[in-house]
Amino acid sequence: MxxxxxxxxxxxxxxxxxxxxLLRGDINVDYRPTMSQQELDQVYTDYDALVxxxxxxVRPLKGKGSLKVIVRAGAGLDNIAVEEFEKLGVKVFNTPDxxxxxVGELVIGLMISLSxxxxxxxxxxxxxxxxxxxxxxxxxxxxxxxxxGFGRIGHVVAKIAHAIGMxxxxxxxxxxxxxxxxxxxxxxxxxxxxxxxxxxVSVHTPLTGETRNMLGxxxxxxxxRTAYLINTARGHIVDQEALKNALKEGWIAGAxxxxxxxxxxxxxxxLSIPNLxxxxxxxxxxxxxxxxxxxxxxxxxxxxxxxx
Numbered sequence: 001m002x003x004x005x006x007x008x009x010x011x012x013x014x015x016x017x018x019x020x021x022l023l024r025g026d027i028n029v030d031y032r033p034t035m036s037q038q039e040l041d042q043v044y045t046d047y048d049a050l051v052x053x054x055x056x057x058v059r060p061l062k063g064k065g066s067l068k069v070i071v072r073a074g075a076g077l078d079n080i081a082v083e084e085f086e087k088l089g090v091k092v093f094n095t096p097d098x099x100x101x102x103v104g105e106l107v108i109g110l111m112i113s114l115s116x117x118x119x120x121x122x123x124x125x126x127x128x129x130x131x132x133x134x135x136x137x138x139x140x141x142x143x144x145x146x147x148x149g150f151g152r153i154g155h156v157v158a159k160i161a162h163a164i165g166m167x168x169x170x171x172x173x174x175x176x177x178x179x180x181x182x183x184x185x186x187x188x189x190x191x192x193x194x195x196x197x198x199x200x201v202s203v204h205t206p207l208t209g210e211t212r213n214m215l216g217x218x219x220x221x222x223x224x225r226t227a228y229l230i231n232t233a234r235g236h237i238v239d240q241e242a243l244k245n246a247l248k249e250g251w252i253a254g255a256x257x258x259x260x261x262x263x264x265x266x267x268x269x270x271l272s273i274p275n276l277x278x279x280x281x282x283x284x285x286x287x288x289x290x291x292x293x294x295x296x297x298x299x300x301x302x303x304x305x306x307x308x
Contacts, residue, residue: 005027008022045065075099103284146171146198149172196224215243236261260278
């Protein structure tokens with residue numbers, strides 16, 4: 001503590017107005033948006049609270065020290081040793097509502113790009129090739145979308161896809177009430193049914209011991225040969241080697257990945273496959289999502305540190 005004020009380390013980019021919210025809450029803020037992993041590991045115990053995004057791992061290397069609260073400004077928590085910190089009495093939060101709209105919209109954009117060959121067409125045109133008659137796409141309307149994990153982002157994807165005119169299938173370990181599913185024209189089904197009937201499969205589960213590599217060779221072979229896979233959740237949910245084989249051997253028509261088992265990915269063989277659209281984990285990279293995440297994180301900190 002410094003003069004009785006709670007000390008907060010914001011070790012990631014943060015909205016200026018949200019920072020001012022913390023300062024108005026009588027909180028001492030150390031804003032270090034470019035902090036390295038080594039720097040974080042050395043100093044995190046000196047603070048009452050810590051804010052990070054997904055680029056830094058937070059582990060109790062030196063116990064908890066003064067630390068009381070960790071906030072992940074974003075959806076995932078797999079970069080934070082949640083159970084270990086909670087055993088030490090440290091509260092861990094995230095801001096999943098903040099990024100749902102942005103990630104959901106990216107999914108729809110990737111589906112359209114896959115369906116219309118946008119990535120291939122643009123790359124060819126930049127090389128001076130005119131592929132107008134070599135690319136025949138398809139509409140999303142009337143097709144079946146399978147959503148694996150029907151949380152906040154899955155709901156956004158379903159909302160947009162339903163408006164486009166898609167049939168929605170949902171797989172989740174949580175059983176959803178029929179009235180909620182009807183809002184999106186959705187049907188909750190088994191994973192097997194979803195994979196076998198969907199023209200597009202979009203992944204939205206958190207990364208856990210149960211979901212790691214949940215889509216492997218057996219699941220990919222169960223999909224239609226004309227189907228597309230979109231993963232904007234976590235790279236390890238899809239078996240990357242199995243996906244390479246699926247794309248090269250035609251088990252599925254194509255895929256779009258915003259997440260990888262290693263980031264940045266070093267598997268150039270995967271990235272060079274023509275029917276893959278790779279993007280560098282940009283799902284939450286919108287001005288709106290980053291602003292919402294900052295304000296939600298600031299609100300959590302003021303509540304937990306000041307009791308208001």
